[in-house]
Amino acid sequence: MRFWIGAGLAILAAVAAAALVSYEYFFFAGYTVVMFIVLSTAWNILGGHAGYVNFGTPAFFGLGAYTAAVLYKATAAPLVVQIAAAALMAGALGFGAGLLTLRLRGIFFAIATIALTVIMQTVFINWRYAGGATGLQLLRPPPIAPFESYIKMLFVLMVVMAVIAVALARYIERSWLGRGLRAIRDSEEAAEASGVPTLRLKVLACCVSGALMGAAGAPMPMYLSYIEPESTFNLNYAIGALASPMIGGTASWGGPVIGAFLLSSLQQIITVTISSEMNVLLVGVVLVVFVVAAPDGLLGLYRRIFARR
């Protein structure tokens, strides 16, 4: 119940901000922060619970973005339809790629997911209709009332998507599914011997995780009025989606949310005040510090200090 009140408040706050704040850049930056909450939450379903480190976030995210862009170019479909289609395509990619790669363990799975990102990028570089290497300019339709600015609308939309993603992740965490995934993380053999259909569960997790990443990517072409392969399939998405749960803590749904909020906000601030190169460096440094000093993330750290008292 408290969760749903919090979720309602988050959406309400987003709507209130859209109505009261006129400074557009706030929403431009906020969109990215909230988008990383969705990506990190999605990543954590497979990476945090099952322990399968996925570097393929850009593949799912990018496929979602391109699905939306191509659909818009072909049919001028409304945004909600674009998002649904993007989730479907990315979910299908998660299913297919999961079946092929989730038999691999540890570092081998991670390498396979990097390959997946490269493959997806290559496909879209060579697809002329989707703009090829030069990209695709897209004309935004007017915002839907009551929103007077498109960016504000996208921001509120992304907050709603984040609430849905977190609610889904929370459900998975508390259900038999989450318990099975955690069993897989701790010992795949023992999980099988305890009746857990490991491959089926991993593929399902990869599918859900991929669909959420795809959905998070869908509004991107409209956000930028532009899409091109180099930045869409950028590995920075993979790093961000992976670093945030590590910082916040992978054990529960709150970790990726806190981690993404802090890391992404900091990145936005540094990009503006110092440089965008510096923000990439920051992620690396913070990630190393957390892996060494607080392997269970901020939530783990909090619990350890709290338990000592």
Added chain:
Amino acid sequence: MSALLGVRAVAKRFGGFTALDGVSLEVGAGERFGLIGPNGSGKTTLINCVSGLLRNDAGSIRFADEEISALPAYARARRGIARSFQVPRPFHKMTVLENLLVPSAYVVHMKDAEGEAKAMEILASIGLARKARAFADQLSQVELRKLELARAMAAKPRLLISDEAMAGLAGTEVDEVLKILFDLNEQGITIIMIEHIMQAVMRFSQRVVCLDAGRIICEGTPQSIVKNADVQKAYLGA
């Protein structure tokens, strides 16, 4: 006694190495069955083939009148085969109680409340109730061995394979684990015990099979096994 488990001409190779070379044996319902053999004789490979973590290259494995050698491990667990691991493999970031809830959710399909009650019962019966809320990575060696058995029990198995549940334990601890296994057998669970501690196998088993280099070299009552010349040769290398 009708056969619960029937292994026929099972072979397993790893590259050029033949780990199992045409092993056949039967285990009756309710039996206490001992599997012995020197290191590397194929004991664990055999039970990996039975429990499904490995697929046998040849031969057939039947459980409760059903061919199971093509089934994945989780499906075999759901049919009633449970096992413990030689090197304990707890779900170490879960509590002891949660460890047991995995099989109770996935094998017995119990709701959490019901599963928890059942799990506490099991933990109490083997003297681990005190540790129910402790994380598995904080357990001692003997507690880990007990957790392995408790988790196997939570799956309500018909056949329990205990893979060296007593390795590295002290005398009284061996007796404790042995008592647990006797109690389970009394409840009607068929038990295959793999063990290096001869005294324990001999006390426990009604029938013993000795493997050496992937073949069965001897089968019989515990008394006849210890006197068997081939067994002595395999163990002592004489």
